[in-house]
Amino acid sequence: MQTPDPKQYEALSIEASAVRRQQGVWQRVRRNWSVRIAGAMLSVLVAVALAAPWLGTVDPTLFDPGSRDLVPGKTGEITTLNGETVTHTFRMGSDSLGRDIYSRVIYGTRVSLLVGVLCALFALALGIVCGLASGYLRWLDGILMRFMDGLMAIPAILIAIALVAMWRGSLATVIVAIAIPEIPRVTRLVRSLVLSIREEPYVEAAISLGTPTWKILFGHILPNCIAPLVVQGTFICAFSILVEAILSFLGVGLPPDIPTWGNVMAEGRQQFNDYPHNIFFPGVFLAVTVLAVNILGDGLRDTLDPKMAKRV
Amino acid sequence: MSVLEVRELSIALPSGSDRREAASRVSFTVDRGEIVCLVGESGSGKSVIAQGVMGLLPKGLPVTGGAILLEGEDITHATRRRLRELRCTRMSMVFQEPMTALNPVMSCGDQLDEVLREHTRLSPAERRRKILDIVREVRLPDPERMVASYPHQLSGGQRQRIMIAMALVLEPALLIADEPTTALDVTTQAQILKLIQDLQARHGTGVLFITHDFGVVAEIAHRVAVLRLGELVEFGARDEVLKRPRHDYTRMLIGSVPTLKPHARAADGAAPVVLATRGLAKTYRDRNWFAQRREVHAATDVTLEVRKGQTLGIVGESGSGKSTVARCIVRLIDPSGGAILLGGVDIAAMPPGRLRPLRRRVQIVFQDPYRSLNPRRTVLEAIIEGPRNYGLARGAAVARARNLMGLVRMDPDSLSRYPHQFSGGQRQRICIARALAMEPELLIADEAVSALDVSVQAQVLELLEDIRNRLNLAMLFITHDLRVAAQVCDHVAVMSQGRVVEYGPAAQIFGAPRHEYTRALFEAAPGRDFAFGAA
Numbered sequence: 001m002q003t004p005d006p007k008q009y010e011a012l013s014i015e016a017s018a019v020r021r022q023q024g025v026w027q028r029v030r031r032n033w034s035v036r037i038a039g040a041m042l043s044v045l046v047a048v049a050l051a052a053p054w055l056g057t058v059d060p061t062l063f064d065p066g067s068r069d070l071v072p073g074k075t076g077e078i079t080t081l082n083g084e085t086v087t088h089t090f091r092m093g094s095d096s097l098g099r100d101i102y103s104r105v106i107y108g109t110r111v112s113l114l115v116g117v118l119c120a121l122f123a124l125a126l127g128i129v130c131g132l133a134s135g136y137l138r139w140l141d142g143i144l145m146r147f148m149d150g151l152m153a154i155p156a157i158l159i160a161i162a163l164v165a166m167w168r169g170s171l172a173t174v175i176v177a178i179a180i181p182e183i184p185r186v187t188r189l190v191r192s193l194v195l196s197i198r199e200e201p202y203v204e205a206a207i208s209l210g211t212p213t214w215k216i217l218f219g220h221i222l223p224n225c226i227a228p229l230v231v232q233g234t235f236i237c238a239f240s241i242l243v244e245a246i247l248s249f250l251g252v253g254l255p256p257d258i259p260t261w262g263n264v265m266a267e268g269r270q271q272f273n274d275y276p277h278n279i280f281f282p283g284v285f286l287a288v289t290v291l292a293v294n295i296l297g298d299g300l301r302d303t304l305d306p307k308m309a310k311r312v
Numbered sequence: 313m314s315v316l317e318v319r320e321l322s323i324a325l326p327s328g329s330d331r332r333e334a335a336s337r338v339s340f341t342v343d344r345g346e347i348v349c350l351v352g353e354s355g356s357g358k359s360v361i362a363q364g365v366m367g368l369l370p371k372g373l374p375v376t377g378g379a380i381l382l383e384g385e386d387i388t389h390a391t392r393r394r395l396r397e398l399r400c401t402r403m404s405m406v407f408q409e410p411m412t413a414l415n416p417v418m419s420c421g422d423q424l425d426e427v428l429r430e431h432t433r434l435s436p437a438e439r440r441r442k443i444l445d446i447v448r449e450v451r452l453p454d455p456e457r458m459v460a461s462y463p464h465q466l467s468g469g470q471r472q473r474i475m476i477a478m479a480l481v482l483e484p485a486l487l488i489a490d491e492p493t494t495a496l497d498v499t500t501q502a503q504i505l506k507l508i509q510d511l512q513a514r515h516g517t518g519v520l521f522i523t524h525d526f527g528v529v530a531e532i533a534h535r536v537a538v539l540r541l542g543e544l545v546e547f548g549a550r551d552e553v554l555k556r557p558r559h560d561y562t563r564m565l566i567g568s569v570p571t572l573k574p575h576a577r578a579a580d581g582a583a584p585v586v587l588a589t590r591g592l593a594k595t596y597r598d599r600n601w602f603a604q605r606r607e608v609h610a611a612t613d614v615t616l617e618v619r620k621g622q623t624l625g626i627v628g629e630s631g632s633g634k635s636t637v638a639r640c641i642v643r644l645i646d647p648s649g650g651a652i653l654l655g656g657v658d659i660a661a662m663p664p665g666r667l668r669p670l671r672r673r674v675q676i677v678f679q680d681p682y683r684s685l686n687p688r689r690t691v692l693e694a695i696i697e698g699p700r701n702y703g704l705a706r707g708a709a710v711a712r713a714r715n716l717m718g719l720v721r722m723d724p725d726s727l728s729r730y731p732h733q734f735s736g737g738q739r740q741r742i743c744i745a746r747a748l749a750m751e752p753e754l755l756i757a758d759e760a761v762s763a764l765d766v767s768v769q770a771q772v773l774e775l776l777e778d779i780r781n782r783l784n785l786a787m788l789f790i791t792h793d794l795r796v797a798a799q800v801c802d803h804v805a806v807m808s809q810g811r812v813v814e815y816g817p818a819a820q821i822f823g824a825p826r827h828e829y830t831r832a833l834f835e836a837a838p839g840r841d842f843a844f845g846a847a
Contacts, residue, residue: 201678202686209698210671223688
């Protein structure tokens with residue numbers, strides 16, 4: 001093969017100078033203030049969840065009848081699992097069984113974040129598979145989308161109650177119950193993206209290069225759906241955290257002995273007039289977490305969504 | 313006094329752009345009854361200057377120096393209110409894409425009426441009369457019906473006529489036309505250009521006509537201003553600039569415009585046929601359970617032959633079915649009738665499993681270089697994807713990719729970069745390398761140079777020619793541009809409404825077209841009387 005003429009490189013360098021230097025996506029994401037603030041808030045929450053045992057907490061299932069209904073900041077006694085009685089400061093008070101609300105709220109962070117992340121991943125994984133299939137394999141589209149329409153017609157709470165009644169309330173049941181109604185939404189999003197991306201010339205080029213269908217789906221189409229999916233994922237995450245709290249509050253979520261924010265609030269519901277702290281502290285954590293995840297989602301949408309990025 | 317005087321105008325670009333100014337100290341004038349063409353490649357700042365005159369510049373692009381004088385009045389920093397008064401009454405603008413420039417939920421008559429209501433105190437009956445007059449003047453058939461129609465009910469040419477009617481209804485002194493014919497077919501373009509010329513002559517309007525097409529310049533300009541990266545490199549009378557360009561850049565641009573004279577290269581009639589179609593047809597059927605079935609014949613009875621080492625051009629306007637034929641041959645869509653013979657084997661109805669080993673023998677390069685490469689894959693991944701699909705080892709595929717980058721005259725070390733780091737012309741080179749990586753026998757170029765600037769287009773055309781000769785490839789070249797077809801094709805098929813209306817050697821078709829449609833196409837080619845190309 002002949003070596004190229006250096007003069008012709010020169011001709012091209014004029015063209016290259018006309019190309020506007022494009023900023024990297026991650027650079028843009030990191031510069032976004034919504035992402036920065038929400039990221040900082042979520043990092044603190046994750047750190048709290050991971051470091052729960054070392055934050056002056058006791059086992060969140062421990063109770064002591066002598067320390068019932070303490071107001072925040074009061075010191076009382078609590079009996080550990082091996083029968084010892086220790087003095088403990090109830091930073092956020094105690095509930096009607098004498099459990100330490102502070103420990104329950106801090107440990108509840110683990111459950112909430114886990115539920116949020118796992119629900120989002122579960123809904124995304126299934127939604128992506130269904131959406132890709134539905135958008136690319138046209139014969140499957142009608143059947144799959146009618147099934148999804150049916151699924152969307154069932155309220156999340158109803159599915160949760162049915163599943164918890166069938167099995168017993170466990171983390172897996174709650175995650176499945178919350179994620180299932182989200183699957184059709186993800187499917188619809190992925191399907192609409194696939195329908196437009198499959199018409200792109202680079203997909204047609206891949207077809208003429210003899211690329212097998214599964215490679216086109218996962219190598220060409222899916223990577224170009226990622227940005228809107230990441231955004232959708234954060235919103236599912238925030239929503240799942242809320243729904244988990246609602247389910248626990250209604251008594252159809254995780255069993256009452258597992259410390260979740262919803263369970264703590266459910267426990268404090270009857271004494272709200274006398275001891276509002278039972279609901280106040282888990283409520284604040286819940287609100288802050290959902291807010292942080294939503295702000296993160298908004299920030300990611302602003303930076304990742306190509307339509308927004310095109311704005312000068 | 314000039315209708316428009318632009319004096320040392322500078323417009324800044326936002327920081328982080330590739331240059332500091334969109335326009336740098338640009339000066340020119342437009343006189344009464346004169347058409348001045350502002351010509352330049354993409355990114356030359358020609359549209360920004362038009363927006364500056366109209367006071368439509370976005371916030372990020374402020375005027376930093378100079379002055380704009382409309383009939384002697386300095387409007388560089390005019391108030392919004394004053395600009396509103398001037399627009400449509402003293403200066404008007406016609407945009408490139410008439411579909412998006414018109415409001416889709418307002419009838420054309422209402423949109424015309426809006427202009428009159430805002431700027432005049434005429435009674436409804438007088439406004440109505442004036443609207444029908446101007447619609448008649450832009451030569452739209454059946455004015456009553458046109459006025460009552462919505463934009464989507466009209467053709468592209470009719471929509472552009474409505475835009476022109478709207479711009480001229482108040483007889484402004486200055487008309488700015490920003491690529492008004494770029495989105496139109498060549499025959500429609502010829503009519504619109506004629507219309508603008510006639511109206512301008514009759515009303516003595518000064519016209520600032522923005523275009524990238526030297527054919528159009530040769531057709532209508534009185535004076536020409538050539539822009540390059542925001543700087544005015546040449547300004548003078550049309551014949552002066554086109555025939556005796558003083559600046560190197562102008563010379564290069566004019567030299568890059570392909571001539572309409574077909575190249576003189578004898579095609580070997582005995583070369584083996586690589587691909588042939590026999591009675592190829594594609595019909596789209598509206599599958600609807602309730603409504604009546606509609607059939608659209610995108611291609612009917614297309615019979616063509618492409619020989620080794622030769623180029624067959626398919627020429628036609630939009631909707632003529634030329635891309636349909638290409639996509640059928642690559643089997644991106646399934647033909648509904650006829651045969652596609654690839655080396656004697658009919659692939660028209662071949663099931664995907666059996667087709668796959670044959671796919672590598674036909675490769676395609678698309679029109680839009682910005683959408684032809686997956687933005688999330690490096691150039692290397694794009695080029696080696698095909699060979700890897702057919703089992704070539706990675707090392708060998710990478711070596712082939714490096715070779716091909718040299719062949720398309722790009723730096724092999726840029727293989728690890730992503731598509732967005734390249735310009736349109738470079739991307740098109742990458743697409744060509746990607747197609748060549750499959751070592752095809754037939755390369756289809758589907759409007760592969762249409763989206764490129766004329767100087768880049770010349771380079772890519774030269775590259776395609778070079779590759780065809782060196783690799784002895786058969787090439788199917790689909791284009792709407794007769795000039796391009798004349799440069800590269802050995803044989804030409806002219807398509808109209810899904811049918812091949814004329815088919816023969818390029819010299820014969822360009823020399824003595826027989827079919828009236830072919831003749832109409834040639835008639836419409838802008839600047840056909842002008843000898844372009846490298847002297």
